[in-house]
Amino acid sequence: MSVNYELEPIFPEFNVYPPRWNFDNERAWQLYRRAKREQWDEEEIDWNRVREIASGLDRKQRLAIAYWWSLLSTFDNATPVFAYALVKAHELHLDTAVKGVLTTITFDENRHNVMCGLAINSVLPGYPFNFKPQDELERKVKLNTLWAWYNGSRYWKAYLEAYSKYTMDVLFTSFMMGEAAATTVFSTMSKGAKVEEFSKLFKKTAVDETRHYAFTHLIMTENASSMSEERKKLVSKQVRAGFVFLSLITYRPPKDFWRLPSWFQEVNEHMEDLAREAGFYIPELKEKEEAWRMAILRVGSTLSRYGVPMPAIPELGITGEEVKDLKEEDFIPVF
Secondary structure, eight states, X not given: OOOOTTSOOOOOSSXXXXXXXXXXXXXXXXXXXXXXXXXXXXXXXXXXXXXXXXTTSOHHHHHHHHHHHHHHHHHHOOHHHHXXXXXXXXXXXXXXXXXHHHHHHHHHHHHHHHHHHHHHHHHSTTTTTTOOOOSHHHHHHHHHHHHHHHHHXXXXXXXXXXXXXXXXXXXXXXXXXXXXHHHHHHHHHHHHOSSHHHHHHHHHHHHHHHHHHHHHHHHHHXXXXXXXXXXXXXXXXXXXXXXXXXXXHHSOOOTTTOOOOTTHHXXXXXXXXXXXXXXXXOOOHHHHHHHHHHHHHHHHHHHHHTTOOOBOBGGGTXXXXXXXXXXXXXXXXXX
């Protein structure tokens, strides 16, 4: 095929070339600058001190703390999620600062994932794969972790396909509820933690989640005024999906999505109690409910300004747009 090099080339659609830059989205640039200022290093935490404290706990208490971190990692294993979003942002030639913020979130999520691994390794090295249960409770705890991770694996393909189904603004509303709730939960845990190093971790993580929420808010509000009614309904559906997905660790897992052992909730509550006895602060159910209500108020106030109906959250007694028939491919939210 002959090529006329006298003409400018026609670039393929959905391609990261040609590179383009723009510097006029000041809201996004402010968030990008903030993200760079607020970076931190998970290795600054005194993990030897965590190991020293863990050595004074009994086996079940150490298991309870490691187990909680393993559940958190279901959501903090999000580096590839945002890395993929970053690739898509380049293919779509989004604003330079938006791509910059996505780069920092990808880095944040890697740090959060490493944080989970370091915490588990400091408290109960080898959990869960090299962990040998000594009784029925320990067997069920290990299975709880593995089944939580299995559920995370179920939405990965759906996430990869989501970009052909949703625009970026709709897609990122999936994260709004989770980010809003996580901010409150981690702030609460940082204040209640008796282990200073964990308090530092939660405080720093809460700062990250606050910034991530600001990003989802930015993406949604920049496009909300031009949303069709159909896209508004998709947003409502994604906000509901966000609540259902994140509830595993921030509330109680509804049955809309989760496939879990029959004993999951009973064992989970028992392990939370053991962790609390060990000085590892986990919010009680009422505190979790309050965190979600605050998140719903934050997200709902934003949605209402643009005529987007807030979905009903019957688990918390919240009325709104009823969302029916949530399917597996609808679940694409993460921390």
